[in-house]
Amino acid sequence: MSKESGVVGSKKWAIVAAGVGLVYVLVRHRQKLLIPLRRIWPTDSLLPHRRIEIINSAQDPATQWVINELKQHCQSFKVLGFDCEWITVGGSRRPVALLQLSSHRGLCALFRLCHMKQIPKDLRELLEDDAVIKVGVAPQEDAVKLSHDYGVGVASTLDLRFLCVMAGHKPEGLGKLSQTHLNYTLDKNWRLACSNWEAKQLEPAQLNYAANDALVAVAIYQKLSRDLEPRNFWDRRSLDAQKLHNKFEPFLDVDFTKGFSLSLTGNGVTRTKNAGASKSKKLLPKKQPCRTMTTQSKTFYDNCLLQAPDGELLCTIDRRKASWYLDQNLGTRISEEPFTVRLNFEPAGRAVGDVGRYYQTPKENQCVVCGDRDAYIRKNVVPREYRKHFPLVMKSHTSHDVLLLCPTCHQLSNISDLRIRTKLAVQCEAPFKNGEGHEKYRIDPELRRVQSAGNALLQHGSKIPAAKVAEMRRTLLDFYADQTEITEELLRQAASVEYRVENTDYCQHGERVVERYRQQFGGLVELERLWREHFLHAMQPRFLPDLWNVNHNADRLEVRASEGRVDEADLQVAGVDVRPKVE
Structure with a gap:
């Protein structure tokens, strides 16, 4: 091979290497490189196909046509931007004057309810369709107002701030979310927000304000959905709508601010007592009383070994408990690594079946949902307000229902619990605090x-x-x-x-629920199963301990019953039937 051809070959390989390096840099740093590109795009490109339709009358032929078009758009993408406007006169709120619904294709219908005698039947059906998600910031508040003013239910509302937290972003108001995630500036001038929405004819600035709020809500939903399902930039497949729906389904129709405020800036999770009920209020008002739930970064599971006198493994325990056995002369140290203690007496029971193996299995110090190992909080899958009313036999060995979650997952889980608590309140006639009959x-x-x-x-x-x-x-x-x-x-x-x-009608929510399940709904193992299945469905944990089981306590009680270590009365309360089956 000539010297000249060798030089040409070297150049070719250099070009190939440079190309590979460039591709690597583009792929590795694509997010940082794309940010400047986004910022130089004209803001009008966000809503290139925006079309505003104003509906003043239920009898207008255009009304039915617009509603049908919204329904048609929802067949391929079952999400609508949702918002409402109203006015306040003399300190009293007037009925909702304007309803905004927008589709992903840029159609925004402005229904001037203040000029209608009633809500059209097809519009009512669209609002009540639980298959169509209505997105916005604090949409539940608008839904409550529509229900109060016009007797229409709004099904499947979703606060965009839930998606923010799930995707690891800061939950903010609609204006800041639009700026952060779309680089689009919404006009949030207070004069527009407080303008006359009942005017005979709305001004162009009012129409833009109202329509953009709803349209931007859909765009933010799409962006956050992509953040929840990250993929390579060359992957152009559409988002898995069903998978996304399963993720946020537990947060549908749940008020984001009802008793909770999410903070991603610190190591703790904050729960507020009276979080704001207005869109204009901040999530964490000054001087608002709050309680901080501190996280734990040190090792929670020590996975020390506890053995029976003959050396059989009974369970894993924390080091403090293991040391207690030694201090009380109830056990003998066998080894330092792993730290192992052998009992000096015969325990009441041995490890049996999957129940026993669960307690023998080492546990990981990580969030069972996302796998984060930096900081975590203990989550009681069956909340304490119920567990504390259980019989003693079901309150012992509850470590199965104490799992580790990172601060974000812990807070999301707590908020999703509101739905089950509300369901139990209705099912068991057990109102919450401030409800009728709750105050002692x-x-x-x-x-x-x-x-x-x-x-x-x-x-x-x-x-x-x-x-x-x-x-x-x-x-x-x-x-x-x-x-x-x-x-x-x-x-x-x-x-x-x-x-x-x-108060002779006093009842405590948790106590009433436990009593009803003891008497009417199949026993307390059914209440445990309800909460465990809810946790699995709401949080979709990927790192649960091996052998974690929704029927854990029922299986454990059956083992104890077979060994004669549980009373029949306790089994009846739990709802466990251990009678021999007739062939």
Whole structure:
């Protein structure tokens, strides 16, 4: 081979190597390289096919045509942007004036409900169709207003902030989500937001404001869905709608801010007591009382070994428990790595079947949902508000239902639990706090006035104006009808009046649910199974411990029954039938 051909060959190989290197760089850093490209795109390209249709009357022939087109678009992509506008007069909210529904194809229908006598039947059917997801920020609030004002239900609402958290993004308002994920700036001028939505004719700025809110909601949904299903940039397959639906189905019709606020900036998870109920309120208002759930980054599972006297493995335990056996002279150290303790006495039972093997299996220190190992919080799959009312035999050995979750997955799981708690509240007639019959004591207004009057006159009678003193004295004499004058003894008696009256209808949610399952719904193992199946469905954990089972406690009780270590009464409460089967 000549020297010249060798040089040409070397150049070819250099070009090939440079090309491979360029492809590697493009693939490795594609996200960073694409960001500047996105930012130089004109903002109008986000909604290139936008079409606004204004519906003023249910009788207008165009009304039916627009609704049919929305339904047609939903056949291929079952998602609609959803929003509502209204006005406030004299501090009181007027009925919803405008309903916005937008499809992924750019059609936005603005239904001017304030000019309609009733909601068209086909529009009602579309809103009530649970197969069509209605997306937005705080869509549940708008759904409640529509239900209250027009008697129409809105099924399958989904707050975009749930998708943000699931995809690892910060949950923000619609304007910030649009800027962050679409690089599109929404006009959020307060003058537009508070403008007259009941005007005879809406201004162009109002139409743009209303339509863009709904259209952007769909675009954000599409972007976040792609973040939930990451794939290579050359993979042009459409998103798996059913797989996505299964991920967020537990959060449909759940209020994102109802008792919770998600924070991805710290190591803790924050739960608020009174999270805002308005779109305009921030998720974490200043001066709002909150409780922080701290995460744990140190090892949770030590996986120390506990053996029977003959050396048979009983279970894995944490080091503190293992050391306790040694301190109490109940066991002997066998080895340091792995740290192993052998009992000096015969245990009540041995490991039997899959139940026993579950407790023998080492557990990983990671989030059982996503596998994160940086920080985690213990999750009670069967919440404590129910478990604490279980019989003792079902409250022992509950480690099976204590799993590790990272802060984000833990919070998502807690929010998804709201749906099951609501279902149980209805099924078992067990209202939550602030619901009717939940408060243990109620305030008797008359007794409260008597106590207040007696205490005020006794402590500060000389400083109170004469007219107020006369009013308080009348209150006391009206109550103590057999008395003709106010004495110090009477004032002391009035000041000590107990104005809190026990509520005879009081019930505690968790206690009532447990009682109903004991008596009517197949026993407590069914309640456990309900929560475990919900956790599997809602969170789709990929790193569960081996042999984790929705029927774990039922299997465990059957083993104990076969060994004569459980009372029949406890089995009946649990709902476990261990009677021999008749062939």
